[in-house]
Amino acid sequence: xxxxxxxNPKDLAFERASAxxxxxxxxxxxxxxxxxxxxxxxxxxxxxxxxxVSGTWDPxxxxxxxxxxxxxxxASSFIAILIAVPFGVGAAIFITEFxxxxxxxxVAFLAELLAAIPSVIYGLWGIFxxxxxxxxxxxxxxxxxxxxxxxxxxxxxxxSVLAAGWLLSIMIVPFILSxxxxxxxxxxxRQKEAVLSLGGTRWExxxxxxxxxxxxxxxxxxxxxxxxxxxxxxxxxxxxGNRPExxxxxxxxxxxxxxxxxxxxxxxxxxxxxSLILIGLLLFLVTFVVNLAAKWILKKMVARASRGIGW
Amino acid sequence: xGRRFTFLAAILAAVALSTAxxxxxxxxxxxINGAGATFPYPLYSKWxxxxxxxxPGVRFNxxxxxxxxxxxxxxxxxxxxxxxxxxxxEEEMRKLPGPILHIPTAIGAVVVVYNLDKVESGLKxxxxxLAGIFLGKITRWNDPKIAEWNKTVTLPNADIVVTxxxxxxxxxxxxxxxxxxxxxxxxxxxxxxxxxxxxxGLGGKGNEGVSGVVKQTPGAIGYVELAYARQNRMKVVxxxxxxxxxxxxxxxxxxxxxxxxxxxxxDDFRVSLVDAPGKDAWPISGxxxxxxxxxxxxxxxxxxxxxxxxxxxxxxxxxxxxxxYAALPKPVVEKVDxxxxxxxxxxxxxx
Numbered sequence: 001x002x003x004x005x006x007x008n009p010k011d012l013a014f015e016r017a018s019a020x021x022x023x024x025x026x027x028x029x030x031x032x033x034x035x036x037x038x039x040x041x042x043x044x045x046x047x048x049x050x051x052x053v054s055g056t057w058d059p060x061x062x063x064x065x066x067x068x069x070x071x072x073x074x075a076s077s078f079i080a081i082l083i084a085v086p087f088g089v090g091a092a093i094f095i096t097e098f099x100x101x102x103x104x105x106x107v108a109f110l111a112e113l114l115a116a117i118p119s120v121i122y123g124l125w126g127i128f129x130x131x132x133x134x135x136x137x138x139x140x141x142x143x144x145x146x147x148x149x150x151x152x153x154x155x156x157x158x159x160s161v162l163a164a165g166w167l168l169s170i171m172i173v174p175f176i177l178s179x180x181x182x183x184x185x186x187x188x189x190r191q192k193e194a195v196l197s198l199g200g201t202r203w204e205x206x207x208x209x210x211x212x213x214x215x216x217x218x219x220x221x222x223x224x225x226x227x228x229x230x231x232x233x234x235x236x237x238x239x240x241g242n243r244p245e246x247x248x249x250x251x252x253x254x255x256x257x258x259x260x261x262x263x264x265x266x267x268x269x270x271x272x273x274x275s276l277i278l279i280g281l282l283l284f285l286v287t288f289v290v291n292l293a294a295k296w297i298l299k300k301m302v303a304r305a306s307r308g309i310g311w
Numbered sequence: 312x313g314r315r316f317t318f319l320a321a322i323l324a325a326v327a328l329s330t331a332x333x334x335x336x337x338x339x340x341x342x343i344n345g346a347g348a349t350f351p352y353p354l355y356s357k358w359x360x361x362x363x364x365x366x367p368g369v370r371f372n373x374x375x376x377x378x379x380x381x382x383x384x385x386x387x388x389x390x391x392x393x394x395x396x397x398x399x400x401e402e403e404m405r406k407l408p409g410p411i412l413h414i415p416t417a418i419g420a421v422v423v424v425y426n427l428d429k430v431e432s433g434l435k436x437x438x439x440x441l442a443g444i445f446l447g448k449i450t451r452w453n454d455p456k457i458a459e460w461n462k463t464v465t466l467p468n469a470d471i472v473v474t475x476x477x478x479x480x481x482x483x484x485x486x487x488x489x490x491x492x493x494x495x496x497x498x499x500x501x502x503x504x505x506x507x508x509x510x511x512g513l514g515g516k517g518n519e520g521v522s523g524v525v526k527q528t529p530g531a532i533g534y535v536e537l538a539y540a541r542q543n544r545m546k547v548v549x550x551x552x553x554x555x556x557x558x559x560x561x562x563x564x565x566x567x568x569x570x571x572x573x574x575x576x577x578d579d580f581r582v583s584l585v586d587a588p589g590k591d592a593w594p595i596s597g598x599x600x601x602x603x604x605x606x607x608x609x610x611x612x613x614x615x616x617x618x619x620x621x622x623x624x625x626x627x628x629x630x631x632x633x634x635x636y637a638a639l640p641k642p643v644v645e646k647v648d649x650x651x652x653x654x655x656x657x658x659x660x661x662x
Contacts, residue, residue, distance in 0.1 A: 056508070059504050059506045060501065127523045157513060159515075159524060237516050241514065242513060242514030242515070243512070253513045253514075263477045263479070263516060264506050267377050269379060269383075272506075
């Protein structure tokens, strides 16, 4: 390795320098985890595993539990993925396969521009535009006619887990769209032509090439979006209603992990501060686990795809 | 690409020109650093600006990071003064390296705002009805308990959407302090604090978050700072005060709450003004304080700070009303002025 004889000293210096950078990244992650763990120890000692399953968040009584926040984060992100994946992938297919050449660039550019908008702008837009529209045209009718399903139960106020999920979906569509587009572009033209020449329709061609080539990539795009959704703070806190409760209906108010940290950190002290940091640690772990699981699934998918098994 | 570059270059040139045109800074002004409450920030920045204009030798740097942050920083000694909307607790005071003064600078009022299409501003509520709404016991606008006090108003048969602050804040502290003072059930069930567990309702971040939700949600009720409600022309509740009168929130009413409390004001000024006596007193008011160490390490800085505080209590108070803050009433100003004499450096008073 580095001690091999005959190495160019400049090469060696470069190798060492880049190794240092890589190590710094690693050290930062470990350090982040260590500090979070140290600062959250008081809450960890006091509540233990109860912190994960307790639904109480009462700063006056100094009782804290993470369940409502964990639940709110996962639920709103899940809703976001549910909405964003069909939109993002659908738009990517349109842009690569159907759109006339003059439309391709502007649509792709505008969609990617969405990713550059600061999240506080999304939040304000959510309060003033998205929430009233969702409330009057989606949530109210749904609560009226489908209210017997717990998922759609009223009362409808506007700010809700559904609103947060919807807003998040708009924020992650650009990620899913642009990665999906890249993935679709890697499909060899010859394969597409082969399907068509065998008498396949356009739809069959898309279904087959996506099935053969693109599912792992699109899954990766989804994970990228999910990562953004899990950690999003400002926009979520502005529309989710900030109510630390476990809910059944999508129209109810919830709370997310990142939102409660942003809301209460500045004025918190003592056990409350420690509990907030513990929530931060949990968020760190949730993101970690989601990424790890995604990597594992992706590996399986790639292995399957390379063996030529369709979906 | 070429066009983008020229555009960038144009911006850079403009920036360079504008900084080149600025007058050179005067020789080493004394920089006084502070941090804390966000609520008085507009007033403080006006004061700092005006004071530095009149006294070019003194400059201020104030970070509005919240009362809790201000207390933390002044305790750690990283700033020359702190600012807070809630007086320091005994526990917080014990962590201080030396005795500190709470210097009241202005009075803030918290008002109850609502969004009812057909109801004008000035809906009348009693303390118990207000507590009942925020406890989730009164859930409809046409509840007889509300209608009883508003005979001339047609109240809608609609849900009350309770809105509160989701971030820890002095505003919440004053509001919950008030509810705890006037309602035993609130005191037992919820209590007071910068953030509490709310029995009902949804949370908005900051004054803008709460007023945003109230404005966008028919049937909503919430609480914001007086200045915020006035600048956004929101409908405000008339509350029944301690003397039994229904009062609308005004700057005069807020000042008179402090005047009512002036007689009994303790020497350290760590006092709550909620539910204060007085015919016109607005009941949800609170002082906001600057936190200054009695013993100043740096005599020059300490001197400048005391001079500024003297100015803030006299000329500064006149600027309060224009920014929707209530000025300190005269008896309180006199009392605070005396307290400033206690600030010293190396045994010498800096007054």
